[in-house]
Amino acid sequence: MPRIMVVDDEKNLLEFMEIMLEQEGFNVTTCQNGEKALKILKEELFDIVITDIKMPRISGIDILKYIKNTSPDTDVIMITAYASHETAVEAMKAGAYDYISKPFNNEQIKLVIRKALEKHTLKKENVRLRRRFEREESSRNKIIGNSKEIKNVLELIKKVSKTNSTVLIYGESGTGKELVARAIHENSQRANQPFESINCGALTETLLESELFGHEKGAFTDAIRTQQGLFEIADGGTLFLDEIGETSQSTQVKLLRVLQEMEIKRVGGNKRIKVDVRIVSATNKDLKKLVQEGKFREDLFYRVNVFPITVPPLRKRLDDIPDLVEYFIKKCSKENGRKAPNLHPDTLSLMKQYSWPGNIRELENVIERLLILCPDNEITPNYLPEEIKNPNLSKNIYEVSELQLPEINPQxxxxxxxxxxxxxxxxxxxxxxxxxxxxxxxxxxxxxxxxxxxxxxxxxxx
The missing domain is CATH 1.10.10.60 (Homeodomain-like)
Incomplete structure (x- = not known):
């Protein structure tokens, strides 16, 4: 239901507008002065604000400028009994959607509101189409492989996608944990809603909380406008929290509250905002060990670990390498506008002997490098990196007992x-x-x- 705020110092006009707009099916909030309007606007977002220009202390122009600074997507319709070319120009320059002079008839204001909402609908449709395109693009990066290990993962994805349970994806860096999260989302009832992701280990605590929960204008030095966080943006959809084990104790408390209450408070705000978001998390750490060490909250662990999925490292699914190599050669060749070369059998054999510490991400990087270096129609072993070409140099780094250690001298x-x-x-x-x-x-x-x-x-x- 579209949300509309009406601001005017005439009580009778406010009551009339409230009745008329509610009959049209809108959620209406009225304010008899600019102070009250600004107080509410600091806590809530509206699709349309209809405001009188001439009001004591805080004018409609002041409200318009505040909205354009804090919530640019909100359309503002100006109304006044003091119609003049100058005030109209000032309002439109400041970003007003339209300008109506008193007295106006019902159909006139309804028409302007309908046009403003049509613009909103087009914006949302553009966002929806962009997300659909992004889903189609991401689906091209589908989970590749026919090994027993990856089939087990796909079976778990299929089962949990039908539910709203929280999921915790375990796996080393580069194994494709975000692909698993996307697959869960795209096979769920939330598939047509947003999928948002964030790397919790890549941001400071302050920036992470601002990204997750949003912030009010003035909450910190650079908070020049009110901003929605990912929990609000992903409302109705899925939020993927990568490297959740890197979050601070303070952020963990706030995440726990969201999972328990399904509501958030923006940084610097007091209003509780209800959200409907499915949480899928991922980690490359042993969260149970972090719980024992007091670095991760036990209650949060049990909340996020309802349905664990472990993505195997590439060295544990070497049978999938031929399919993955073929996929990345085609993908990278298309992106670089060249014909996909063949892979010499010896090249593939050496790739299957390598331990791939960087997992699938490393494999993709190697393929991209090979396509740059190899101008021929066949990728031969001599184009491979030295550590892959020479198995003795690329001994599995996880098999420590097999490493050649230096002698310990008497000193x-x-x-x-x-x-x-x-x-x-x-x-x-x-x-x-x-x-x-x-x-x-x-x-x-x-x-x-x-x-x-x-x-x-x-x-x-x-």
Missing amino acids: GINLEEIMMNIEKRYLLKALENTGGKKTKAAELLNLSFRSFRYLLNKYNIN
């Missing part, structure tokens, strides 16, 4: 210094492999962005 060794050197070399190698892109480098190392940034500072890596 002993400085283990801490050796480990720091190894850590620093991996940081530099990850940055080199990703062309200096820190977010991707963190993902290759299975680190949160916050932890990665801390290590960069620790080793003074710029």
Whole structure:
């Protein structure tokens, strides 16, 4: 139901407008002065605001300017008994949708409101079509594979999609946890509603809470306008919280309240706003261990862990590599406007022997690199990165017992210094492999962005 606010210092006009608009099926709020209007506008959002221009203390122009600064999508219709060319021009310059002079008839105001709402409907339809396009685009990045491990994941997705239960997706970085979350959404009854996602480990606590819950104008230094958070934007749909294990205790308390009450408060606001959002979370950490260490709230853990799904690392589903390689070759070739080359059998064989610590994300990056380097119609092994070409260099880093360790001399060794050197070399190698892109480098190392940034500072890596 469209929400309309009417602001006028004439009580009789307010009562008339309220009755007329409610009969038309609108949700109407009336205010007899600008002060009351601004107080409500700080807490609530409206589709249309109809305001008189001439009012004591706070004028309609003041209200119009406030709305355009805090809620640009709200349309403002100006009404006044003091019609003049100057006031009309001032109102339209300030962003008014339309301008009506008193006295006006019922049909006149209804027509202007209908036109404003038609504009709103077109905007929403454009958003809906864009989201549909995004879903179709994301569905192209579907979950690929026929291994037993991935079939188990698909079966779990199929079962949980029919419910509204919260889901917690476990898996290393690059395994495709967001694809699983999208698949759950797209196969649910919420498929035509928004799917929003956020990486909880990539933002500071203040920015994360502002992104999740929204904020009121003036809530902090850069809050120049009221902004909806992802919980409001995703209303009716699904919100994907990646790296939920990276959230602070303060944010965890607020997330728990949302899951319990299905309502939020914007940063700097007092009004409780009801939301209807399905929460799908993901982590590359052992949340049970974090609970035991006091770093993750036990009550929140049980709320988000209703239906756990574990996405296997690529080294545990090597049988899927041929299908994944074929998919990424076609995808990357199309994006770069070239014919998809063939893959030499020896190239595929070497790829199946590699441990893929960066998982599917690393595989896609390797394919993209091969298509750049290889001008031929066949990708031969010599184009592969050295660590894939030489199996001895790419021993599974998870099989520590098989690594060749240096001898311990009688004088002993400085283990801490050796480990720091190894850590620093991996940081530099990850940055080199990703062309200096820190977010991707963190993902290759299975680190949160916050932890990665801390290590960069620790080793003074710029």
